[in-house]
Amino acid sequence: MINKTDFVYSEASEPHRIRTKKILKQFPQMRNLIGKNPATIFAIIGLVALQVVLAWVLRDQSWWWVFGAAYVIGAFADHALFVMIHECAHQLLFKGRSANRWAGIFANLPQIFPSSISFERYHIKHHSFQGVHELDADLPNRWEAKLINNSFFGKAIWLLFYPVFQVFRLSRLRELQTFDWWVVANLLVQVVFTTAIYYFMGWHALAFLLLSFSFSVGLHPLGARWVQEHYLTHSVEQETYSYYGNFNAVAFNVGFHNEHHDFPSIPWNKLPQIKKTAPEYYDTLYYHTSWTKLFFRFLFDREISLFNRILRKERGKVALTDVSKPDVEMEPATL
Template sequence: MPKQFRWSDEIEPHKARTKEIIKQHPEIRTLIGRNPYTALVIVLCVALQLSLAYFLRDVSWWWIFIAAYLIGAFACHTLFVCIHECSHNLIFKNRTLNTISGIVANLPLVFPSSVSFQKYHLKHHSYQGVEALDADMPFRWEARLIDNHVIGKALWLLFYPVFQLLRPLRMTKEISIFDGWTLVNWIVQFSFLAAVIYFGGAKPTIFLVASFFFSIGLHPLGARWIQEHFLTHGEQETKSYYGPLNSVNLNVGFHNEHHDFPSVPWNKLPKIKKMAGAYYDHLGHHTSYTILLFQFLFDRKISIYSRTARSKRGK
């Protein structure tokens, strides 16, 4: 059972492989671009969540949580992926349009986060595992607090949004946490939430909150956070997921491919693996989020410490 992060003296592992793949497969450059149809996905998912919130306003409470777990969580997770696409400028060429798209996608997600995510997520790509710059990297106190108990890991997943909210605070020396767009995100989000509470009442509001927490928490979808960078396959830092949920999660499971080529939109990520299969077929990967969820909860060899940390920033 690990009691500290695995330490690496190397820079993040993707840049070197990207250069090698491009050298061997220059045709991959043709995949770089944007997918404006992602904006339609945002509109459809926001509309779905609002429609469900409306129709669930008079049902029994247990239906609220069932609908949130079985439907709302998937819609919210897809919206998170859309916000991720916005952070990489992969929907529109215009940066402002991507920011606005992210704010719209944020609406059913209850808490304002899209603008902040745009700021710190790109640091994760450049400085993977560097605690001061990678908001995906757990705190050391976070790993100590959760330890390796089943209940602790379950609570960690359930309240994962809280931990994720705290991590960017350690990056204030590197990025500006608050600016004009952050204020816009907050005003729009809290105005939307106030409207839901005023016109819909408790049940639509709880449905959105429950959908949000399930979408990135104690749910098979929450296993995505384990899949991406936890050390489930030896010392391999990044793992992809090649399972059926990629069809509704916009190929977010193709995580090695995304880190190697972050300028390729979600709909073309499988083509990277097809073109350069020799670089990906031998890598450890996952095919089931449900199996991975239970593996994380019950395997004492996996804890919050099962991550690679580094201080070398590289270039």
């Protein structure tokens, strides 16, 4: 067993830009998949309605029912809403940026904590500067990795309080704009919604929504998604991993993560077509087939710690172009 004390450093460029250019050259028809999916708004409306209805039904139920429903149903609904917020962050619903942001704010409602607008800021940087520690919020802090280390208890705590650890990462991302009127709007809408839930439904309903949020990103098989996407879980230094398991059916294909990084301008419903069109580029990569299996492996495998991430010190090693327009420069710092 190797007790890691630092991240894995790479001098190579992040892999997605290179693979995108190769795929587009060999399969130019892939461009036809790029576009918007306005029908996604109906999925958002349905998921928000589901969570509100469940909160209403559980308002007078025992705490056992509240916990059970949050773990078995609410977690999956909230996780799906995270995927919807992710779609909005990439402007994959409507042509207008404002319309996508309002859709993201609406999808954020049952999750209680206002995060949709902030997620957009940090997530787009993750794509533009993958592996650059001062700009990629998906990377853990050094103190975070040292604190959690590779112990079962530490990793369980990390999953349980995953949103809290993410908040602590924001202080190192000093180049990003963290506050504007969109953030205020997100906050105000969330305050009104949360107050209404408490006033009309009570503590049990509010607790159901809070627990659903916690389980959707934490100590739950769904929490393995955060490990699946970029943590080094094989002997090779593969930077991004996809998941091709059954949960994709209720997670809007979010497991197709290599495909998404290669083509972030393609909406969720068409991600499987990327792999189907260019299988030779994805079948040769390592991938996961079970979030549940990965969840337990992450907890018990001492070889996996938060240091199992690839970092790069040079920003120039990161491709700063729009993959939907491979020959056009973009400004990754602008949002």
